[in-house]
Amino acid sequence: xxxxxxxxxxxxxxxxxxxxxxxxxxxxxxxxxxxxxxxxxxxxxxxxxxxxxxxxxxxxxxxxxxxxxxxxxxxxxxxxxxxxxxxxxxxxxxxxxxxxxxxxxxxxxxxxxxxxxxxxxxxxxxxxxxxxxxxxxxxxxxxxxxxxxxxxxxxxxxxxxxxxxxxxxxxxxxxxxxxxxxxxxxxxxxxxxxxxxxxxxxxxxxxxxxxxxxxxxxxxxxxxxxxxxxxxxxxxxx
Amino acid sequence: xxxxxxxxxxxxxxxxxxxxxxxxxxxxxxxxxxxxxxxxxxxxxxxxxxxxxxxxxxxxxxxxxxxxxxxxxxxxxxxxxxxxxxxxxxxxxxxxxxxxxxxxxxxxxxxxxxxxxxxxxxxxxxxxxxxxxxxxxxxxxxxxxxxxxxxxxxxxxxxxxxxxxxxxxxxxxxxxxxxxxxxxxxxxxxxxxxxxxxxxxxxxxxxx
Numbered sequence: 001x002x003x004x005x006x007x008x009x010x011x012x013x014x015x016x017x018x019x020x021x022x023x024x025x026x027x028x029x030x031x032x033x034x035x036x037x038x039x040x041x042x043x044x045x046x047x048x049x050x051x052x053x054x055x056x057x058x059x060x061x062x063x064x065x066x067x068x069x070x071x072x073x074x075x076x077x078x079x080x081x082x083x084x085x086x087x088x089x090x091x092x093x094x095x096x097x098x099x100x101x102x103x104x105x106x107x108x109x110x111x112x113x114x115x116x117x118x119x120x121x122x123x124x125x126x127x128x129x130x131x132x133x134x135x136x137x138x139x140x141x142x143x144x145x146x147x148x149x150x151x152x153x154x155x156x157x158x159x160x161x162x163x164x165x166x167x168x169x170x171x172x173x174x175x176x177x178x179x180x181x182x183x184x185x186x187x188x189x190x191x192x193x194x195x196x197x198x199x200x201x202x203x204x205x206x207x208x209x210x211x212x213x214x215x216x217x218x219x220x221x222x223x224x225x226x227x228x229x230x231x232x233x234x235x236x237x238x
Numbered sequence: 239x240x241x242x243x244x245x246x247x248x249x250x251x252x253x254x255x256x257x258x259x260x261x262x263x264x265x266x267x268x269x270x271x272x273x274x275x276x277x278x279x280x281x282x283x284x285x286x287x288x289x290x291x292x293x294x295x296x297x298x299x300x301x302x303x304x305x306x307x308x309x310x311x312x313x314x315x316x317x318x319x320x321x322x323x324x325x326x327x328x329x330x331x332x333x334x335x336x337x338x339x340x341x342x343x344x345x346x347x348x349x350x351x352x353x354x355x356x357x358x359x360x361x362x363x364x365x366x367x368x369x370x371x372x373x374x375x376x377x378x379x380x381x382x383x384x385x386x387x388x389x390x391x392x393x394x395x396x397x398x399x400x401x402x403x404x405x406x407x408x409x410x411x412x413x414x415x416x417x418x419x420x421x422x423x424x425x426x427x428x429x430x431x432x433x434x435x436x437x438x439x440x441x442x443x444x445x446x
Contacts, residue, residue, distance in 0.1 A: 002306040010306055014313060018320040025324050029331040036334035154422055
Protein backbone atom coordinates (compact mmCIF):
# COMPACT_ATOMS: atom_id res chain seq x y z
CA UNK A 1 0.00 0.00 0.00
CA UNK A 2 1.38 3.38 -1.01
CA UNK A 3 1.34 6.32 1.40
CA UNK A 4 -0.78 9.41 0.79
CA UNK A 5 2.35 11.45 0.21
CA UNK A 6 3.50 9.05 -2.52
CA UNK A 7 0.05 9.12 -4.15
CA UNK A 8 0.03 12.92 -4.22
CA UNK A 9 3.51 13.18 -5.67
CA UNK A 10 2.85 10.46 -8.23
CA UNK A 11 -0.34 12.06 -9.51
CA UNK A 12 1.25 15.53 -9.56
CA UNK A 13 4.23 14.34 -11.60
CA UNK A 14 2.06 12.33 -13.99
CA UNK A 15 -0.29 15.27 -14.50
CA UNK A 16 2.61 17.59 -15.28
CA UNK A 17 4.12 15.14 -17.78
CA UNK A 18 0.81 14.49 -19.54
CA UNK A 19 -0.11 18.16 -19.51
CA UNK A 20 3.23 19.03 -21.04
CA UNK A 21 2.75 16.37 -23.71
CA UNK A 22 -0.75 17.53 -24.65
CA UNK A 23 0.07 21.23 -24.71
CA UNK A 24 3.19 20.63 -26.82
CA UNK A 25 1.12 18.68 -29.32
CA UNK A 26 -1.53 21.40 -29.29
CA UNK A 27 0.77 24.33 -29.88
CA UNK A 28 2.85 22.57 -32.54
CA UNK A 29 -0.24 21.60 -34.56
CA UNK A 30 -2.11 24.85 -34.01
CA UNK A 31 -1.06 26.58 -37.24
CA UNK A 32 -2.15 23.69 -39.41
CA UNK A 33 -5.44 23.37 -37.59
CA UNK A 34 -6.25 27.04 -37.99
CA UNK A 35 -5.37 26.91 -41.68
CA UNK A 36 -7.75 24.00 -42.11
CA UNK A 37 -10.56 25.80 -40.32
CA UNK A 38 -10.08 28.87 -42.48
CA UNK A 39 -9.95 26.81 -45.67
CA UNK A 40 -13.13 25.05 -44.59
CA UNK A 41 -14.96 28.36 -44.17
CA UNK A 42 -13.74 29.42 -47.60
CA UNK A 43 -14.90 26.14 -49.13
CA UNK A 44 -18.37 26.89 -47.80
CA UNK A 45 -18.37 30.38 -49.22
CA UNK A 46 -17.22 29.02 -52.58
CA UNK A 47 -19.85 26.31 -52.73
CA UNK A 48 -22.61 28.72 -51.70
CA UNK A 49 -21.57 30.91 -54.64
CA UNK A 50 -21.89 28.06 -57.09
CA UNK A 51 -18.31 26.78 -57.31
CA UNK A 52 -18.09 23.01 -57.57
CA UNK A 53 -15.31 20.71 -56.48
CA UNK A 54 -14.36 18.28 -59.24
CA UNK A 55 -12.37 15.06 -59.19
CA UNK A 56 -9.76 16.61 -61.52
CA UNK A 57 -9.09 19.57 -59.25
CA UNK A 58 -10.00 18.65 -55.69
CA UNK A 59 -10.25 21.45 -53.14
CA UNK A 60 -6.92 21.25 -51.42
CA UNK A 61 -6.13 24.18 -49.15
CA UNK A 62 -3.91 25.68 -51.85
CA UNK A 63 -6.54 25.32 -54.57
CA UNK A 64 -9.18 26.95 -52.35
CA UNK A 65 -6.80 29.81 -51.63
CA UNK A 66 -6.22 30.22 -55.37
CA UNK A 67 -9.90 30.33 -56.39
CA UNK A 68 -10.66 32.57 -53.46
CA UNK A 69 -8.07 35.20 -54.32
CA UNK A 70 -9.04 35.01 -58.01
CA UNK A 71 -12.76 35.55 -57.77
CA UNK A 72 -13.91 36.39 -54.25
CA UNK A 73 -13.80 39.80 -52.61
CA UNK A 74 -14.62 39.96 -48.94
CA UNK A 75 -15.72 43.23 -47.37
CA UNK A 76 -17.70 44.57 -44.44
CA UNK A 77 -20.92 46.58 -44.40
CA UNK A 78 -22.44 48.49 -41.49
CA UNK A 79 -26.07 48.63 -40.41
CA UNK A 80 -26.72 51.67 -42.62
CA UNK A 81 -25.66 49.68 -45.65
CA UNK A 82 -22.35 51.45 -46.30
CA UNK A 83 -19.18 49.56 -47.07
CA UNK A 84 -16.57 50.13 -44.38
CA UNK A 85 -13.43 51.08 -46.27
CA UNK A 86 -10.37 48.97 -45.80
CA UNK A 87 -11.99 46.50 -43.42
CA UNK A 88 -11.78 42.78 -44.13
CA UNK A 89 -14.22 40.20 -42.77
CA UNK A 90 -11.24 38.85 -40.80
CA UNK A 91 -10.86 42.16 -38.93
CA UNK A 92 -14.32 41.96 -37.36
CA UNK A 93 -14.13 41.52 -33.63
CA UNK A 94 -17.18 39.42 -32.74
CA UNK A 95 -17.17 40.73 -29.17
CA UNK A 96 -17.29 44.36 -30.17
CA UNK A 97 -18.43 44.92 -33.75
CA UNK A 98 -22.06 43.81 -33.48
CA UNK A 99 -23.18 46.21 -36.16
CA UNK A 100 -20.67 45.20 -38.78
CA UNK A 101 -21.43 42.39 -41.17
CA UNK A 102 -19.11 40.45 -43.46
CA UNK A 103 -20.15 39.83 -47.04
CA UNK A 104 -18.40 38.04 -49.90
CA UNK A 105 -18.75 39.02 -53.53
CA UNK A 106 -18.06 36.68 -56.44
CA UNK A 107 -16.58 38.60 -59.34
CA UNK A 108 -15.42 37.70 -62.79
CA UNK A 109 -13.37 40.62 -64.06
CA UNK A 110 -15.48 43.70 -63.31
CA UNK A 111 -18.75 41.87 -63.23
CA UNK A 112 -20.43 40.84 -59.97
CA UNK A 113 -21.80 37.30 -60.11
CA UNK A 114 -23.29 37.03 -56.64
CA UNK A 115 -23.03 37.77 -52.94
CA UNK A 116 -22.70 35.40 -50.01
CA UNK A 117 -23.55 36.13 -46.39
CA UNK A 118 -23.07 33.98 -43.29
CA UNK A 119 -26.28 32.87 -41.60
CA UNK A 120 -26.68 31.16 -38.26
CA UNK A 121 -29.36 30.52 -35.72
CA UNK A 122 -31.16 27.96 -33.66
CA UNK A 123 -32.49 24.80 -35.18
CA UNK A 124 -34.11 22.15 -33.01
CA UNK A 125 -31.04 20.85 -31.16
CA UNK A 126 -28.48 23.58 -31.55
CA UNK A 127 -27.09 26.38 -33.62
CA UNK A 128 -26.90 25.88 -37.37
CA UNK A 129 -24.23 27.66 -39.40
CA UNK A 130 -24.22 28.23 -43.11
CA UNK A 131 -24.00 30.64 -46.00
CA UNK A 132 -26.77 32.15 -48.05
CA UNK A 133 -25.93 33.50 -51.46
CA UNK A 134 -27.70 36.17 -53.44
CA UNK A 135 -27.88 36.97 -57.16
CA UNK A 136 -26.34 40.28 -58.33
CA UNK A 137 -29.85 41.84 -58.34
CA UNK A 138 -29.83 41.83 -54.51
CA UNK A 139 -33.28 40.26 -54.36
CA UNK A 140 -33.03 36.66 -55.55
CA UNK A 141 -31.61 33.63 -53.74
CA UNK A 142 -28.68 31.99 -55.48
CA UNK A 143 -28.05 29.18 -53.04
CA UNK A 144 -27.76 28.04 -49.45
CA UNK A 145 -25.28 25.77 -47.67
CA UNK A 146 -24.78 24.55 -44.12
CA UNK A 147 -21.44 23.58 -42.71
CA UNK A 148 -22.27 22.88 -39.12
CA UNK A 149 -25.44 21.74 -37.38
CA UNK A 150 -26.61 19.00 -35.04
CA UNK A 151 -30.11 18.41 -36.40
CA UNK A 152 -31.73 14.96 -36.41
CA UNK A 153 -30.34 12.73 -39.19
CA UNK A 154 -33.04 11.95 -41.73
CA UNK A 155 -35.24 14.82 -40.51
CA UNK A 156 -33.76 18.24 -39.71
CA UNK A 157 -30.36 17.21 -41.06
CA UNK A 158 -31.93 17.14 -44.53
CA UNK A 159 -31.14 20.89 -44.64
CA UNK A 160 -27.70 20.00 -45.96
CA UNK A 161 -29.05 17.70 -48.68
CA UNK A 162 -29.19 18.85 -52.32
CA UNK A 163 -32.94 18.21 -52.69
CA UNK A 164 -33.67 20.83 -50.04
CA UNK A 165 -30.98 23.32 -50.99
CA UNK A 166 -31.92 23.14 -54.68
CA UNK A 167 -35.31 24.64 -53.78
CA UNK A 168 -33.76 27.99 -53.01
CA UNK A 169 -32.16 29.29 -56.23
CA UNK A 170 -34.50 31.66 -58.04
CA UNK A 171 -36.72 32.41 -55.04
CA UNK A 172 -37.17 36.08 -54.06
CA UNK A 173 -36.68 37.30 -50.53
CA UNK A 174 -38.17 40.76 -51.16
CA UNK A 175 -41.76 41.46 -52.16
CA UNK A 176 -42.68 43.39 -55.34
CA UNK A 177 -42.55 46.67 -53.36
CA UNK A 178 -38.95 46.01 -52.39
CA UNK A 179 -39.72 45.12 -48.79
CA UNK A 180 -37.74 42.32 -47.15
CA UNK A 181 -39.95 39.29 -46.71
CA UNK A 182 -37.51 36.39 -46.31
CA UNK A 183 -37.88 32.88 -47.67
CA UNK A 184 -40.21 30.49 -45.92
CA UNK A 185 -39.89 26.73 -45.95
CA UNK A 186 -43.50 25.55 -46.05
CA UNK A 187 -44.92 22.60 -44.19
CA UNK A 188 -46.37 20.16 -46.71
CA UNK A 189 -44.76 21.81 -49.71
CA UNK A 190 -45.35 24.90 -51.79
CA UNK A 191 -48.63 25.50 -53.55
CA UNK A 192 -47.24 26.67 -56.89
CA UNK A 193 -50.48 28.42 -57.83
CA UNK A 194 -50.38 30.63 -54.74
CA UNK A 195 -49.33 34.24 -55.29
CA UNK A 196 -46.95 33.82 -52.35
CA UNK A 197 -45.00 30.96 -53.97
CA UNK A 198 -42.21 33.31 -55.11
CA UNK A 199 -40.79 33.44 -51.55
CA UNK A 200 -41.62 29.91 -50.43
CA UNK A 201 -39.77 26.61 -50.65
CA UNK A 202 -40.77 23.03 -49.79
CA UNK A 203 -40.26 22.29 -46.11
CA UNK A 204 -38.97 19.07 -44.59
CA UNK A 205 -41.56 16.64 -43.26
CA UNK A 206 -41.03 15.89 -39.60
CA UNK A 207 -38.66 18.81 -39.11
CA UNK A 208 -41.01 21.66 -38.26
CA UNK A 209 -38.78 23.09 -35.55
CA UNK A 210 -35.71 23.06 -37.77
CA UNK A 211 -37.47 24.77 -40.67
CA UNK A 212 -39.18 27.32 -38.40
CA UNK A 213 -35.75 28.13 -37.00
CA UNK A 214 -34.29 28.42 -40.47
CA UNK A 215 -37.13 30.69 -41.65
CA UNK A 216 -36.64 33.08 -38.79
CA UNK A 217 -32.84 33.24 -38.68
CA UNK A 218 -32.62 33.58 -42.45
CA UNK A 219 -34.96 36.56 -42.19
CA UNK A 220 -33.03 38.05 -39.27
CA UNK A 221 -29.75 37.53 -41.11
CA UNK A 222 -31.04 39.18 -44.26
CA UNK A 223 -32.36 42.10 -42.22
CA UNK A 224 -28.79 43.01 -41.25
CA UNK A 225 -27.80 43.23 -44.88
CA UNK A 226 -31.00 44.76 -46.19
CA UNK A 227 -29.78 48.37 -46.14
CA UNK A 228 -26.83 47.34 -48.31
CA UNK A 229 -28.87 45.06 -50.58
CA UNK A 230 -31.60 47.67 -51.06
CA UNK A 231 -28.94 50.09 -52.27
CA UNK A 232 -27.94 47.53 -54.88
CA UNK A 233 -31.57 47.03 -55.85
CA UNK A 234 -32.26 50.73 -56.26
CA UNK A 235 -29.05 51.34 -58.19
CA UNK A 236 -30.09 48.61 -60.62
CA UNK A 237 -33.66 49.84 -61.09
CA UNK A 238 -32.60 53.40 -61.84
CA UNK B 239 11.00 -14.41 -22.34
CA UNK B 240 10.83 -14.93 -26.08
CA UNK B 241 9.30 -12.12 -28.04
CA UNK B 242 6.42 -14.25 -29.19
CA UNK B 243 5.90 -16.94 -26.60
CA UNK B 244 2.56 -18.67 -26.35
CA UNK B 245 1.03 -16.25 -23.85
CA UNK B 246 2.00 -13.20 -25.88
CA UNK B 247 0.55 -14.73 -29.02
CA UNK B 248 -2.63 -15.45 -27.12
CA UNK B 249 -2.76 -11.85 -25.87
CA UNK B 250 -2.71 -10.71 -29.47
CA UNK B 251 -4.89 -13.32 -31.15
CA UNK B 252 -7.64 -13.94 -28.59
CA UNK B 253 -9.35 -10.56 -29.04
CA UNK B 254 -9.39 -11.05 -32.81
CA UNK B 255 -11.86 -13.90 -32.70
CA UNK B 256 -12.60 -15.99 -29.65
CA UNK B 257 -12.68 -13.09 -27.20
CA UNK B 258 -13.55 -10.20 -29.49
CA UNK B 259 -14.27 -7.00 -27.51
CA UNK B 260 -17.34 -6.05 -29.53
CA UNK B 261 -18.97 -9.26 -30.59
CA UNK B 262 -18.14 -11.42 -27.56
CA UNK B 263 -17.75 -8.97 -24.68
CA UNK B 264 -20.19 -6.49 -26.24
CA UNK B 265 -18.08 -3.46 -25.31
CA UNK B 266 -17.60 -0.26 -27.29
CA UNK B 267 -20.94 -0.56 -29.05
CA UNK B 268 -21.91 3.11 -29.18
CA UNK B 269 -19.04 4.20 -31.41
CA UNK B 270 -19.53 1.08 -33.52
CA UNK B 271 -23.04 2.33 -34.25
CA UNK B 272 -22.12 5.95 -34.80
CA UNK B 273 -19.18 5.92 -37.20
CA UNK B 274 -20.06 2.99 -39.45
CA UNK B 275 -22.22 4.69 -42.07
CA UNK B 276 -19.23 4.88 -44.41
CA UNK B 277 -16.04 2.85 -44.77
CA UNK B 278 -13.62 5.77 -44.52
CA UNK B 279 -14.87 6.97 -41.13
CA UNK B 280 -14.84 3.40 -39.79
CA UNK B 281 -11.25 2.85 -40.94
CA UNK B 282 -9.96 6.11 -39.44
CA UNK B 283 -11.84 5.47 -36.20
CA UNK B 284 -10.35 1.96 -36.03
CA UNK B 285 -6.82 3.29 -36.54
CA UNK B 286 -7.39 5.92 -33.84
CA UNK B 287 -8.61 3.28 -31.39
CA UNK B 288 -5.73 0.91 -32.21
CA UNK B 289 -3.27 3.73 -31.54
CA UNK B 290 -4.86 4.80 -28.27
CA UNK B 291 -5.21 1.21 -27.03
CA UNK B 292 -1.64 0.28 -27.91
CA UNK B 293 -0.04 3.37 -26.37
CA UNK B 294 -2.18 3.58 -23.25
CA UNK B 295 -1.79 -0.15 -22.58
CA UNK B 296 1.98 0.10 -22.91
CA UNK B 297 2.30 3.21 -20.76
CA UNK B 298 0.08 1.79 -18.05
CA UNK B 299 1.95 -1.53 -18.09
CA UNK B 300 5.24 0.37 -17.64
CA UNK B 301 3.80 2.30 -14.70
CA UNK B 302 1.81 -0.58 -13.24
CA UNK B 303 4.08 -1.16 -10.24
CA UNK B 304 4.24 2.57 -9.48
CA UNK B 305 0.54 3.42 -9.80
CA UNK B 306 -1.04 3.78 -6.34
CA UNK B 307 -3.98 1.39 -6.08
CA UNK B 308 -6.35 4.00 -4.67
CA UNK B 309 -6.14 6.29 -7.68
CA UNK B 310 -5.41 3.76 -10.40
CA UNK B 311 -8.60 4.37 -12.42
CA UNK B 312 -7.98 8.11 -12.51
CA UNK B 313 -4.37 7.53 -13.55
CA UNK B 314 -5.48 5.20 -16.34
CA UNK B 315 -8.04 7.72 -17.50
CA UNK B 316 -5.48 10.56 -17.58
CA UNK B 317 -3.16 8.51 -19.78
CA UNK B 318 -6.01 7.48 -22.08
CA UNK B 319 -7.45 11.00 -22.27
CA UNK B 320 -4.06 12.47 -23.18
CA UNK B 321 -3.68 10.00 -26.04
CA UNK B 322 -7.19 10.72 -27.27
CA UNK B 323 -6.65 14.48 -27.22
CA UNK B 324 -3.39 13.92 -29.07
CA UNK B 325 -5.00 11.84 -31.83
CA UNK B 326 -7.84 14.37 -32.10
CA UNK B 327 -5.30 17.17 -32.61
CA UNK B 328 -3.46 15.16 -35.25
CA UNK B 329 -6.70 14.47 -37.13
CA UNK B 330 -7.65 18.16 -37.03
CA UNK B 331 -4.24 19.12 -38.40
CA UNK B 332 -3.85 16.47 -41.11
CA UNK B 333 -7.30 15.08 -41.87
CA UNK B 334 -9.62 17.99 -41.18
CA UNK B 335 -12.61 16.76 -43.21
CA UNK B 336 -12.39 13.37 -41.57
CA UNK B 337 -12.22 14.85 -38.10
CA UNK B 338 -15.32 16.90 -38.90
CA UNK B 339 -17.20 13.76 -39.87
CA UNK B 340 -16.07 11.85 -36.80
CA UNK B 341 -16.86 14.94 -34.69
CA UNK B 342 -17.40 14.05 -31.05
CA UNK B 343 -16.72 10.36 -31.48
CA UNK B 344 -12.95 10.77 -31.43
CA UNK B 345 -13.25 12.52 -28.08
CA UNK B 346 -15.58 9.79 -26.89
CA UNK B 347 -12.83 7.18 -27.36
CA UNK B 348 -11.92 8.26 -23.80
CA UNK B 349 -15.05 6.60 -22.49
CA UNK B 350 -14.78 3.56 -24.75
CA UNK B 351 -15.14 0.63 -22.37
CA UNK B 352 -12.66 -1.46 -24.34
CA UNK B 353 -9.77 0.85 -23.54
CA UNK B 354 -10.55 1.25 -19.85
CA UNK B 355 -11.26 -2.46 -19.68
CA UNK B 356 -7.92 -3.48 -21.19
CA UNK B 357 -6.00 -1.02 -19.01
CA UNK B 358 -7.62 -2.28 -15.83
CA UNK B 359 -7.89 -5.97 -16.68
CA UNK B 360 -4.69 -6.56 -18.63
CA UNK B 361 -2.10 -3.78 -18.53
CA UNK B 362 -2.19 -3.53 -14.73
CA UNK B 363 -1.13 -7.19 -14.47
CA UNK B 364 1.16 -7.71 -17.46
CA UNK B 365 4.41 -6.38 -18.85
CA UNK B 366 4.62 -3.66 -21.49
CA UNK B 367 5.37 -5.94 -24.46
CA UNK B 368 2.47 -8.25 -23.82
CA UNK B 369 0.20 -5.28 -23.07
CA UNK B 370 1.17 -3.67 -26.34
CA UNK B 371 0.22 -6.85 -28.20
CA UNK B 372 -3.00 -7.08 -26.23
CA UNK B 373 -3.77 -3.46 -27.11
CA UNK B 374 -3.11 -3.93 -30.81
CA UNK B 375 -5.05 -7.20 -30.82
CA UNK B 376 -8.08 -5.65 -29.17
CA UNK B 377 -7.84 -2.63 -31.44
CA UNK B 378 -7.84 -4.82 -34.52
CA UNK B 379 -10.64 -6.93 -33.09
CA UNK B 380 -12.67 -3.74 -32.59
CA UNK B 381 -11.69 -2.31 -35.97
CA UNK B 382 -12.46 -5.52 -37.83
CA UNK B 383 -16.05 -5.52 -36.61
CA UNK B 384 -16.38 -1.77 -37.27
CA UNK B 385 -15.20 -2.18 -40.83
CA UNK B 386 -17.42 -5.22 -41.31
CA UNK B 387 -20.48 -3.27 -40.15
CA UNK B 388 -19.48 -0.26 -42.26
CA UNK B 389 -19.04 -2.44 -45.34
CA UNK B 390 -22.63 -3.66 -45.23
CA UNK B 391 -24.08 -0.31 -44.17
CA UNK B 392 -22.37 1.59 -46.96
CA UNK B 393 -23.12 -1.07 -49.58
CA UNK B 394 -26.79 -1.43 -48.66
CA UNK B 395 -27.42 2.13 -47.51
CA UNK B 396 -25.59 4.13 -50.17
CA UNK B 397 -24.70 1.54 -52.83
CA UNK B 398 -21.03 2.47 -52.57
CA UNK B 399 -17.73 1.12 -51.25
CA UNK B 400 -15.27 3.74 -50.05
CA UNK B 401 -17.36 6.34 -51.87
CA UNK B 402 -17.13 4.47 -55.19
CA UNK B 403 -20.43 3.40 -56.66
CA UNK B 404 -20.81 -0.38 -56.64
CA UNK B 405 -24.46 -0.93 -57.46
CA UNK B 406 -24.76 -0.24 -61.20
CA UNK B 407 -27.14 2.45 -62.44
CA UNK B 408 -29.09 -0.20 -64.32
CA UNK B 409 -30.18 -1.70 -60.98
CA UNK B 410 -31.56 1.66 -59.87
CA UNK B 411 -33.26 2.04 -63.25
CA UNK B 412 -34.87 -1.36 -62.68
CA UNK B 413 -36.39 -0.15 -59.40
CA UNK B 414 -33.69 -1.04 -56.85
CA UNK B 415 -33.48 1.44 -54.01
CA UNK B 416 -30.90 2.11 -51.33
CA UNK B 417 -32.02 0.96 -47.91
CA UNK B 418 -32.57 4.11 -45.87
CA UNK B 419 -32.61 2.10 -42.65
CA UNK B 420 -28.92 1.25 -43.09
CA UNK B 421 -27.92 4.90 -42.93
CA UNK B 422 -29.61 5.28 -39.54
CA UNK B 423 -28.39 3.78 -36.27
CA UNK B 424 -30.99 0.97 -36.12
CA UNK B 425 -29.42 -0.42 -39.30
CA UNK B 426 -26.11 -0.73 -37.45
CA UNK B 427 -27.84 -2.57 -34.61
CA UNK B 428 -29.25 -5.12 -37.02
CA UNK B 429 -25.95 -5.68 -38.86
CA UNK B 430 -24.07 -5.87 -35.57
CA UNK B 431 -26.57 -8.37 -34.20
CA UNK B 432 -26.15 -10.58 -37.26
CA UNK B 433 -22.34 -10.38 -36.99
CA UNK B 434 -22.44 -11.30 -33.30
CA UNK B 435 -24.69 -14.25 -34.12
CA UNK B 436 -22.51 -15.42 -37.00
CA UNK B 437 -19.33 -15.12 -35.00
CA UNK B 438 -20.66 -17.01 -32.00
CA UNK B 439 -21.83 -19.71 -34.37
CA UNK B 440 -18.39 -19.97 -36.03
CA UNK B 441 -16.43 -19.74 -32.76
CA UNK B 442 -18.83 -22.30 -31.31
CA UNK B 443 -19.59 -20.32 -28.17
CA UNK B 444 -22.54 -21.19 -25.98
CA UNK B 445 -23.94 -19.09 -23.17
CA UNK B 446 -23.95 -20.91 -19.88
